[in-house]
Every structure is written in structure tokens, then in C-alpha cells.
Amino acid sequence: MTDADVKSDQPSEEKRSFGAEVSRLLHLMVHSVYSEKEIFLRELVSNASDACDRLRYAALTDGELMSGDPDLKVVITPNKKAKTLTISDNGVGMNKDDLIENLGTIARSGTRAFFEGLSDDDPQDVSLIGQFGIGFYSAFMVADNVDVTSRKAGEDEAWQWSSDGMGEYTLSPS
Numbered sequence: 001m002t003d004a005d006v007k008s009d010q011p012s013e014e015k016r017s018f019g020a021e022v023s024r025l026l027h028l029m030v031h032s033v034y035s036e037k038e039i040f041l042r043e044l045v046s047n048a049s050d051a052c053d054r055l056r057y058a059a060l061t062d063g064e065l066m067s068g069d070p071d072l073k074v075v076i077t078p079n080k081k082a083k084t085l086t087i088s089d090n091g092v093g094m095n096k097d098d099l100i101e102n103l104g105t106i107a108r109s110g111t112r113a114f115f116e117g118l119s120d121d122d123p124q125d126v127s128l129i130g131q132f133g134i135g136f137y138s139a140f141m142v143a144d145n146v147d148v149t150s151r152k153a154g155e156d157e158a159w160q161w162s163s164d165g166m167g168e169y170t171l172s173p174s
Contacts, residue, residue: 022167027079030137033172037142041076043135044087048074051111055153058092065092065153088162099161103136103148104169140165149174 034040042059052072059066065071067143069090077086094102144164151174163169 001025001056008050013069022106023070023165026137026140026165026167028142029106030136030141033134034138038137041085041087042144043138045074047136048087048089048091051089053106054144055090055092058153062154091153093152093155094148094156095157096161099148099150099159099171103163104171106134106137137165 046098052074055065072090074089077088078084079086109142146163146165148161149158150161158174160172160174161169162172
């Protein structure tokens, strides 16, 4: 009798993912990290600033990326009537895949991934803030719905990501 002939009554090992109630997890995570609601503004402005820094860095090897508007900026636009606050930038932007990876995955930091992509011998001094991947979600402390419209530098198509923070989001061409 060989080992192959011996059958086991024990089930084989299974690898499984944790289940999570995303809306509750997101609420706990954001409220345990941030004690004051106003912090969302700093986090979103930091993300916009990081996007500008990333475009500046990418333009070092592809100057065409900044040919349209060489002045990088972050603009905050309140609309009292609509009760909205828009934070816009003309930084590197995101395409559909980037939105799924960076906003559709909680605690996934595009900034951290960017840093990891830099070689150790690269002398660039890039100081980007959002390395933990949760700052963006602080917007749900003050907003019923969060919309992100973005077009990646060098690409033609813009996308809109939208969520109420309850565990799902939508993506659509913008």
C-alpha cells in the first residue's frame, strides 16, 4: 500500500478571506484615528498636494504631462447652497484602475506604493504625506456622499468614483 492509496477522512486545508461589515469597519477606523471632524480638510488637501507632487515627479521623464498647465495648484471651492465642498487639483490624476486600487481598497496607499517604486539610489527628495491609505476616508465623517472625478495625466478618459461609505461604491465614465 502506498501513501497515495491511503485516503484521509480529514478535510483539506482551505484558505479564506476575512469577512467584514465594511461600513462599520470604515466608521470605526476613521473615528478612532481622527478625533475632530475638521481634519478631513487637511487630509484631502494633502492628497491633492501629493497628486501635484507626483505629477511634477512624473514630468521629469515625460515633459508632455505638464504641457497644458505648468502651474500646479489645489483649489478649495465651497458651495453653501448645495452644501458641498470641492477640493480640486491639477495633479497626476487617476484612471479607472487607480480609483479601484486606491479608493476602492481601504488602507491601500497610492503614496506608499509610489515611495516603494522609487529606487534607493534615487536622490529625489519627495515628501508625500498620505502613506497609510485612510486619510481620504475621513471625508465620510462630514459627508453623506463622496464623489471623486479624475483623469490621469496623459490619458483622455475621466472617471467618477462615488460612495456613501456604506460598503459599496460606483464607478462611471465622467
